[in-house]
Amino acid sequence: MSEADCLFCRIVAKEIPARIVHETDRTLAFRDVNPQAPTHVLVVPKDHYPTAAALAAADDGLTDEVIRAAHEVAEQEGIAESGYRLVFNTGPGAGQTVFHVHGHVVGGRDLNWPPG
Numbered sequence: 779m780s781e782a783d784c785l786f787c788r789i790v791a792k793e794i795p796a797r798i799v800h801e802t803d804r805t806l807a808f809r810d811v812n813p814q815a816p817t818h819v820l821v822v823p824k825d826h827y828p829t830a831a832a833l834a835a836a837d838d839g840l841t842d843e844v845i846r847a848a849h850e851v852a853e854q855e856g857i858a859e860s861g862y863r864l865v866f867n868t869g870p871g872a873g874q875t876v877f878h879v880h881g882h883v884v885g886g887r888d889l890n891w892p893p894g
């Protein structure tokens with residue numbers, strides 16, 4: 779599954795450069811171009827699903843792999859112990875701008891709650 783005009787499908791296809799930090803057979807993680815914290819990495823399934831809910835509905839273990847990859851990124855970045863935030867903005871009202879599901883791994887600074 780892919781979409782020719784999807785930004786993250788194009789990053790997965792290596793048509794658009796990105797600072798890749800982690801890769802598995804079915805997932806890719808790369809630094810956010812506009813980081814909101816010292817660590818800000820996006821973790822995506824290589825297959826195209828618009829939202830976390832659509833990914834979970836596929837029910838083939840890929841959601842697990844994305845979350846495992848996110849934690850491995852946090853370990854690599856040295857923030858797994860101190861803590862990090864894993865955010866799936868879902869829908870335009872929540873700030874989702876790219877409709878290829880991605881988990882934001884954010885950390886390396888104090889994170890406030892509630893989020894803005």
Ligand code: 5GP
Pocket residue numbers: 785796797808809810811812813820866867873874875876877
């Ligand atoms: P959303 O707002 O959909 O939750 O997150 C989209 C994220 O993608 C934003 O944090 C934005 O900075 C990031 N982003 C947008 N375009 C690019 C790009 O071309 N490369 C990378 N690495 N990140 C991008």
Ligand code: ZN
Pocket residue numbers: 780781784785786787788825826827877878
């Ligand atoms: Zn896509």
